[in-house]
Amino acid sequence: MFKGKVLVAQGGGPTAVINQSMVGAVLESRKFRNVELVYGATHGVRGIVDENFLDLTQETTHNLEMVAETPSSALGSTRDKPDLKYCQEIFKVLKAHEIGYFFYIGGNDSSDTVRIVSEEASQAGYDLRCVHIPKTIDNDLMVNDHTPGFPSAARFVAQAFMGINLDNWALPGVYIGVVMGRHAGFLTAASALGKKFPDDGPHLIYLPERTFDPEQFVSDVRRVYDTYGRCVVAVSEGIHDASGAPIITRLTEHVERDAHGNIQLSGTGALADLLVDLVKQKTGIKRVRGDTLGYLQRSFVGCVSDVDQREAREVGEKAVQFAMWGERDGSVTIHRTGFYSVDYHFTELKEVAGKTRVMPDNFITEGGNDVTDAFLMYLRPLLGRGMPDAYRLRNNYVPKVLKP
Amino acid sequence: MFKGKVLVAQGGGPTAVINQSMVGAVLESRKFRNVELVYGATHGVRGIVDENFLDLTQETTHNLEMVAETPSSALGSTRDKPDLKYCQEIFKVLKAHEIGYFFYIGGNDSSDTVRIVSEEASQAGYDLRCVHIPKTIDNDLMVNDHTPGFPSAARFVAQAFMGINLDNWALPGVYIGVVMGRHAGFLTAASALGKKFPDDGPHLIYLPERTFDPEQFVSDVRRVYDTYGRCVVAVSEGIHDASGAPIITRLTEHVERDAHGNIQLSGTGALADLLVDLVKQKTGIKRVRGDTLGYLQRSFVGCVSDVDQREAREVGEKAVQFAMWGERDGSVTIHRTGFYSVDYHFTELKEVAGKTRVMPDNFITEGGNDVTDAFLMYLRPLLGRGMPDAYRLRNNYVPKVLKP
CATH class of the missing domain: 3.40.50.450 (Rossmann fold)
Structure with missing residues (x-):
């Protein structure tokens, strides 16, 4: 000393x-x-x-x-x-x-x-x-x-998707939320922690640990929409094609790079808009909305x-x-x-130093579009006390009179 | 009865x-x-x-x-x-x-x-x-x-901009956050409730109650940036030009309308991206970021x-x-x-029924790019108990040795 x-x-x-x-x-x-x-x-x-x-x-x-x-x-x-x-x-x-x-x-x-x-x-x-x-x-x-830093950001993402799921249930359609994470999908995967009931979203989760195939994505969305009449998707900003090129570069002509040579992924809504257009064009579903969770993920106070x-x-x-x-x-x-x-x-x-850890395979489902219970067990204790909970009305349906 | x-x-x-x-x-x-x-x-x-x-x-x-x-x-x-x-x-x-x-x-x-x-x-x-x-x-x-519904959404927007301001202070640049509100700017104006110190953002607030002039906007941003070395902007999604046409229609070729004939403003990051490009091109400032607060404003749980x-x-x-x-x-x-x-x-x-109230004139500054104390007095009690607070380190600067 x-x-x-x-x-x-x-x-x-x-x-x-x-x-x-x-x-x-x-x-x-x-x-x-x-x-x-x-x-x-x-x-x-x-x-x-x-x-x-x-x-x-x-x-x-x-x-x-x-x-x-x-x-x-x-x-x-x-x-x-x-x-x-x-x-x-x-x-x-x-x-x-x-x-x-x-x-x-x-x-x-x-x-x-x-x-x-x-x-x-x-x-x-x-x-x-x-x-x-x-x-x-x-x-x-x-x-x-x-x-x-991750647990709090993860909690924000979980609470955001908990609300997004409720909103999407109330006014059904397809919702695509883009989450931060260049190479590691942990934060995007955290969106699953807002789920409670089996039909809750996010129904699909796309991580940078897996190659993003636009055709498979569209087919996944269509399948979920046909099942539930709605679909909530969480997508990492870092999703890439088989060559490793970020999907966002398919759209933007002039990409911005930082001092570390990284392409700018945050601070633009381009990826969400690109995916929304893709779903609209390929499925014909009318109500398709996209959000980029942006800087709120790391800075929201409260x-x-x-x-x-x-x-x-x-x-x-x-x-x-x-x-x-x-x-x-x-x-x-x-x-x-x-x-x-x-x-x-x-x-x-x-x-x-300078190394990057990504999601282990046992945290990702075989289909590559969801997370496993092992991941939920890993993340849940990190979110801390007082996590909000979502409730719904029970299905006491009144018998129809006119069209029984 | x-x-x-x-x-x-x-x-x-x-x-x-x-x-x-x-x-x-x-x-x-x-x-x-x-x-x-x-x-x-x-x-x-x-x-x-x-x-x-x-x-x-x-x-x-x-x-x-x-x-x-x-x-x-x-x-x-x-x-x-x-x-x-x-x-x-x-x-x-x-x-x-x-x-x-x-x-x-x-x-x-x-x-x-x-x-x-x-x-x-x-x-x-x-x-x-x-x-x-x-x-x-x-x-x-x-x-x-x-x-x-407004007070809770306003609280979300205030807490979001409180964090955005801190984030933008840490990594300076221009930040543009787009807030919901087609004709009324109340929710965008709520961004001002996160301010504490005189140099805190949002430094500029653009509301649908005033005509949006892109040249004036760029000039405002440049002035703030020259003063503080950074600039946080809150913009309503409903900003429009002198003819009443939404600024977002300047960009998108195919606009979507709902059953009430309204153009779709939410669920896309297009307006933020448009304004970011405008500031980049006209001012030459390098770090310009945009977020669209999106559906989280009305659905965030917690x-x-x-x-x-x-x-x-x-x-x-x-x-x-x-x-x-x-x-x-x-x-x-x-x-x-x-x-x-x-x-x-x-x-x-x-x-x-079917009528729309907008912000009264005494809630908007003469320049049309900020809110008045009357608005802060109006909104503060609605936000309720336990609003978070932001603190900063005091400026006890150490005298320079090499370049005094």
Whole structure:
């Protein structure tokens, strides 16, 4: 345990509970006597190279607790991914401010940033402890049973589809809801957690773990519609054809790519509209509607899992404990130990960094258009307490008089 | 007060609290000795002509209470608008089942249905009491201070934009959120209720009460972006040009119309995508994202105003009381009597039926791109208890060392 300042930063897409992790790391750091000051970099690594630090040792515990319960990244975030030159700028700043401990909260891109910074620091002989704190609504970090941020986003998606199913029952037709998730279908699959009765939707769930066949899709929709007189579909934004090309690229002429080379999937309703047109044209069903759940999935204020909040707080705390009492850099990972309980391990960065976990086969039905009970068992405890429930009237039909 | 069966039905778009009104009417009806049985027609007037009735006298009070708290229309809904022939079919069925009291829960199209049925019944000499129970997330019924369903949808929109603002602060750019509302901008205006700090979004709000000028819009966005380095915009799906043509028709070649002749605005992300492209092209700003809040606004399970629930329940109860103790048909209307309290009146159907109320001028700023404090005062008490709050870190900036 060496003397030094602590620096906390947040990277990638915000979540409902990422501030819990930040506050967990800050408050735990403030307890250690070898820590002189606790800084927060604004907008991730970008804030480091720009030397934009908030002194979180001057922040009240009360306000930190209030911020912890506020969704999105209170320090701001970034999509920047440092290369060697960027890292050298980072070291220059860290050295100037005598930073000894760097905690970066983020997903697989951010964990790769931590890995690069860690390696470069080591090669440069700079005494810096780098710890990655997990966060992603995509739930796609390796080694982890699940990742903070996912349970709350999953709860939002489940509650959204619970309502969508009721709405679609009241005014029947086909409804297609597009859910976030580039490579991993966990969040889309969460739509199934709103189901209660056997005829409830979503009746069909399409995940990026399987190839999306438009003809099979249309045929599936027609079959469900013929059975129930309606059809609710959950589709991942990341669905792709056999070649791996996202279905959305079939429509848009000019695709936008981020710093990581990823095609922009969110922030546009194009995929839902494309699928709606496809169903209208091929089936002749009149009432076909599509929604893209969009940024509400990760930012909506007022839909959070208490399990998620608790775990997000704990990975922040554990990160500081691992950094202070341990001898190496790493990533905090979550491991399930009961139904339901978890423990936290300190994993080598290379095991997590830049890798993507997808849904295991036993979570997906053979037909590839629904989830299994194993998935429901996996997800249910993560959604936490107080999940809403949907009720319906019983079918006490009055005998017909005119047309008996 | 004459003997007869009670028939309750739900029309138009579902809301989070429309089942409260249904259950209020059912439970109150069950107390009257002149009421033999209480039926519910499935899918509105369509269920009447199809003779699809549920016997709600055989439903448990407990399950009715559970259904009351469940969003969407538990009896099912319809977009059908009866003409004379349709009405004659209705009377035939009502007569066969000895229905004496007809309660129809819906918006301005549904209230017009009640007016038509009422007039036709009167001309046909059929002894039928017809009462319209107000419901619409659009908040556009005449005479009413506000309408059940709107406060909960408004709360959803406020909480959504509260989160969107935090998300947009963390990863700055331009965000455009499209909100439901064909002619009335109340729901879009509700986005302002998520604001706390002076620099919070939505920074711009575009309503169907004002002509939408794309050039002014782009110029507004650029000004806000130059000031804050980001911009959150709330736009009503019903925005139109000077000729009254919806902006969405500028893009789509084949528009879909419903039975009332309305162009389909919801269930497509086209308007948001159109506005995003416009801002990208005209301003050169890179990160521009659009969402269409879609059906979640009226169906999301787990975001409801307790004030809305209470009032929705009361208009159902009052409808039965007005019908039983009164001598005429009418519509239950809500009137504000304090800050905050309401009373219920029984209004002539022709005052409400088929008419549309829009935002009064004093709720809209002179520039036409924001709402006034008068609107915030109007809406705040309707959102109910336990509104979430957003907190931020204080700006205790650390002095720069390298570039002071």
